[in-house]
Amino acid sequence: MFDSPLSASAYEVLQVAADVSDDDLRRAYRLRLRQTHPDTGGDAALFVQVQRAWERIGTSEARAAYDRGHGFAADAAQYAPEPSDAGGTGWRPRARATDTRPRARSFGQPGGWRRERYLTLMREWVGRGAELPDPYDPALVRSAPRELKRLLADALAEEATARIVADLGMGYTVWHDIAADPRDATLTLDHIVLGPSGLYAVLSGDFGGPVRLRRSELIGEGVAGSPIADLAAAARVVARGARVKFSGAIVVLPDDDVAAAVEEIGRVRGLAVAVIARSTLSTVLRRGLSGARDIGGNELFDIRTRLQQSVRFL
Known part of the structure; x- marks a missing residue:
């Protein structure tokens, strides 16, 4: 908020x-x-x-x-992406100087295609040939059309989730910005997280204000469409393509925008779903959802291999 x-x-x-x-x-x-x-x-x-x-x-x-x-003074903070000290093709958040623990394996660029789209549309909105010294200036963002602000908000939400998941450790693997079906641009997954507690499809949401649940779906002033149903549908497509089975789906929202820190809502299209506050994400991924089956040993390696061979990024 x-x-x-x-x-x-x-x-x-x-x-x-x-x-x-x-x-x-x-x-x-x-x-x-x-x-x-x-x-x-x-x-x-x-x-x-x-x-x-x-x-x-x-x-x-x-x-x-x-x-x-928030852009009401001259030295406002920025929405620009944080610098990364990653090497190779995987995404990593900037490591803390005193933290030498191994990070989770990470593939893809969280929020990357949304930031790219945001920058393209922002330049078009400002006007071709017009000077745009800082596309992330809060005052400029505040005045932009809602479509642009939503792209940036979603990118920031994905990056926040990615930072949390990276700290889970080497027992976890995460894929970011997945094209569930390259033929259908509407079927996407923000993250897939694989660890000892299970395999989870994760949506990083930000609707700009409080949301609540009604009939296993999110509702609120900023909610459009059916986010939970879309998440479950995309997970099913990925599961079929990789020949794996998801343990559940998790919707991650800003802490101030949810009534309960963790709310497990049962099954949607056969998939266990929970809506959680961002601050609880690490705990939920370590513990798993109710009824989810633990994954370990050779099975975890097999699932990771199948996903590596089938995942396509946005």
Whole structure:
């Protein structure tokens, strides 16, 4: 919340301009609390957003830091990709200087095709021949059409998942940005994760705000289509092509956008599915989903070989 290219800014949640005075900001906060309080007919999710917006900009120090990081000040932070010290064809996040542990095996470029598409569309939107010194400047991103912001938000979400999975260790293998069926551009998987706890299809989502579940599908203001059904369908196509069986599917969302840290929703198209907060991803992948069968020894090696031979990247 507030950090996503898709989400409303703290100022927008409080319905004030970015240059509002401190006194007017405080008055706006109190008004929004009354308007959104559940006891007076307001929306509970929006009520929480109002409180978190105030936490971000309610004091001079917090407001200055927020402005720097979200494009309301001159030295704003960036949405640009982090530098990598990887070698070869696999993706790796930048290693910490004090961390010498082996990383998970990684193949593909998380968020890569979305960033490439974002850059192409951003240049077209700004205008051919127009100067574009920084396509990731937060102020520019905030003013861009939603289609562009969604591409960037999804790329950032995939990269966040990739960093977490990389730290699981050498017992895990992960493939990023998979074309489930090269003939159908709509069938894709953000990640496939193979480890001792099972084989999982993973969707890294960011819809710019809170989501909830209804009839085994995600709903919310920013949700379009049927993300869970599409994830299960893509996993089935990959499973048939590689002659493997997925243990389950996992939807990873920003912590602030889910009501429960881990919510296992049963089976969708025969596949166990869970919707989880990003901070729990490492724990869930180490533990596995309920009822999922552990994979080890020669079987793990065999599944990895089959996927290596069949996976095609976007």
